[in-house]
Amino acid sequence: MTSTSSRPDAGLHALLAAFSACGATAGGGITRLAASPEDGQARDLMRDCLARISAEIRIDRVGNLFGLVPLAQNPHAPLVMLGSHLDSQTRAGRLDGTYGVAAALLAAEALVGEAQAGRMFSANLCVVNWTGEEGARFRPSLLGSGVYAGRRDADAALALRDEAGIALGEALAVIGYAGTDAPPPMPTCYLELHVEQGTVLEASGAVIGAVTGNWGAAKLDAVFSGAQAHTGPTPMADRRDALLGAAYAIADLRALADLFPGRLHTSVGRIRVAPNSANVVPDRVEIAAELRSADDALLAEATALAEVAFETAAARAGVAVSVPTRELRGIRALPAAVSDLVAACAEAEGLACRRLDTVAGHDALSLLERCPTGLIFVPSLGGIAHNEAEATAPRDLEAGLAVLTRAARRLCRAAGSPEIALQGESA
Ligand SMILES: [Zn+2]
Numbered sequence: 081m082t083s084t085s086s087r088p089d090a091g092l093h094a095l096l097a098a099f100s101a102c103g104a105t106a107g108g109g110i111t112r113l114a115a116s117p118e119d120g121q122a123r124d125l126m127r128d129c130l131a132r133i134s135a136e137i138r139i140d141r142v143g144n145l146f147g148l149v150p151l152a153q154n155p156h157a158p159l160v161m162l163g164s165h166l167d168s169q170t171r172a173g174r175l176d177g178t179y180g181v182a183a184a185l186l187a188a189e190a191l192v193g194e195a196q197a198g199r200m201f202s203a204n205l206c207v208v209n210w211t212g213e214e215g216a217r218f219r220p221s222l223l224g225s226g227v228y229a230g231r232r233d234a235d236a237a238l239a240l241r242d243e244a245g246i247a248l249g250e251a252l253a254v255i256g257y258a259g260t261d262a263p264p265p266m267p268t269c270y271l272e273l274h275v276e277q278g279t280v281l282e283a284s285g286a287v288i289g290a291v292t293g294n295w296g297a298a299k300l301d302a303v304f305s306g307a308q309a310h311t312g313p314t315p316m317a318d319r320r321d322a323l324l325g326a327a328y329a330i331a332d333l334r335a336l337a338d339l340f341p342g343r344l345h346t347s348v349g350r351i352r353v354a355p356n357s358a359n360v361v362p363d364r365v366e367i368a369a370e371l372r373s374a375d376d377a378l379l380a381e382a383t384a385l386a387e388v389a390f391e392t393a394a395a396r397a398g399v400a401v402s403v404p405t406r407e408l409r410g411i412r413a414l415p416a417a418v419s420d421l422v423a424a425c426a427e428a429e430g431l432a433c434r435r436l437d438t439v440a441g442h443d444a445l446s447l448l449e450r451c452p453t454g455l456i457f458v459p460s461l462g463g464i465a466h467n468e469a470e471a472t473a474p475r476d477l478e479a480g481l482a483v484l485t486r487a488a489r490r491l492c493r494a495a496g497s498p499e500i501a502l503q504g505e506s507a
Contacts, residue, residue, distance in 0.1 A: 091189075092481050093474060095182045098125055099166070100174040109468025110174050114167040114212035114223075115143065115248060120255030122166040122178070126209055129185045133192045135207065139259025141234045143211040143252040144224040146264055149188045151201035151492050158496035161267035162187060162488055163208030164274060165224075165443060169216045173275075173470020179458075179477065180273045181209050187485040191492060203496035205488065206264050210443045211252070217242045219368075220299075220407065225446035228263055268496030269418060269452045272444040273484045275472050276436075276457040277465035286434035287479045288426040289457030290419040295345075295439045296411035298371045298383040302329065302390050306399035308355065308363035319361050320398045323353055326365040328393035329401070333369055333386055344382050345372040345439065374437055376411050383408075409441060417498035418454030424502060425486040431479050440465070452498050456483055 102125065103110040103118030112118040123145055130137055130147035138146040148159075164180025184207045195201055210228070215221025218240045226232035238249035252258040276282075281289050306320035330348045337346040350368035371386060373379040387403060394401035419435060426433035436457070438445075444453040458480040461471045487501075494500035 091186055092477060099178045099182060105171055105468060107171060107468040109172055110168050111170050112168040113217040115251035115255060117255060119167055123257055126181060133189050138261035139257055140261055140263040141259060142224050142227045142237050143257040143259060144228055144263060145209040147207040148264060149192060149205040151191055151195045152204050158203045158268040159206055159264060160203050160488060160491045160496045161206045161208055161270045164272050165210045165213035167212055167214050169214050169466050171468050172466055173468060175275045175470055175472055177213060179275055183273045183481045183484050186481060187488045190485050191489055201492045203492040205492055213443055218248050222441055222443060222446045225443035229446045229450045231446060266451050269491050269498050270444060270447050271454045271487055272442060273456045273480050274442060276460045277440050279463035280436045281434060281457060281459040284434050286432040287476055288431050288433040288483055289436050290422040290433055291414055291438050291455035291457060292419050292435045293413045293437045294411060294445050295372045295374045295437055296376060296379045297409040298379060299407040300369045300403050301405040302367050302369060302401055302403050304365045304394055304399050304401050306363050309361040311359050311361055314361060321361050322365040322399050323362040325394045325397035325399040326367050328396050329390045332389040332393055336382060336385055336389060340378060343373055343375060343378060372439060412448055414454060415452040417502055418452050421487055421498050421502045422454055422456050425483045428486060429482050456480060
């Protein structure tokens, strides 16, 4: 990984460039949908990196890719896990997820070198790439980490189909990542390095974000049902236009956010119109709506208001509405010992650190109920995310790697315990 240079920072930028080539877009970003050939290329690159540090590679049934890196004398010593995801949205930035995987590989390489030089460790390390974090090709999001954490069923995940009707299991088999290995045991601590995708760090001047909690999210799939008709002769009064009902609902959901400025985010990012012909009044429209807030009570109130707004919108268009799927991601605190450890490592690196919430979902949140988890953020220029123009200053990328490596070292010298690691750094 660092064969092109002895400087780890150069290794980071070279590795990010190599990953960026997998699914590169003309606009300078990537399209690397889960279990696509491009995802397969990025996974192969990760495997090459893992092979170079003699990691034991395991691929579980849903394609989660693990590299087990022995650092302790005891193969059954506690496990510390670092990672993120290599899949992306369509025309996305090159750092979202990939940065966390690349940095985890380099942190592992650094610690392997230290172990070979005689440094003692009391925990082993694992680097992971989670399948289907983005929910772009196969919905829902946080898929692979959800299966690993026991929150989702592996068979159900493998049976999920994309828009072309291809099942996740089939797509993984095509790229050679339909695994049969048992996943590693639950780690004693999971750390994920990620770009912030917001503007809190940039506005505060901090280089490192120690995430202390997450915003909650309510995800509602609503279906508007009307009657198919000719767009020409059908009298306006007789139309039951499902798309019109959905349009009212989309506008009303946006207006709902304005009732709680800064405290509620709402959106509809996906719509399916049937039959989707210019000459047919649509009879069925599905929308995927989202509400997010850092306040549990507000999120519950806003979600109830959204459902009422959908009913009102449907009635206004003379159509029916149902909400067949509701998914709630609750607001939770991340363990203080892990965020304190991140802050301590940032301080030791001489980097300004700020504590903040994450608004976006991350694989770390999937694991939160099963093991202590930590999220480390670096600034996103202008907060641009899920966009080819997503960027982070090179120095900030290097800073994040330094903090991740230091935190992983401390954990692996403290039997994987964040509490013990927090007590101090032994030489
Ligand atoms: Zn991500």
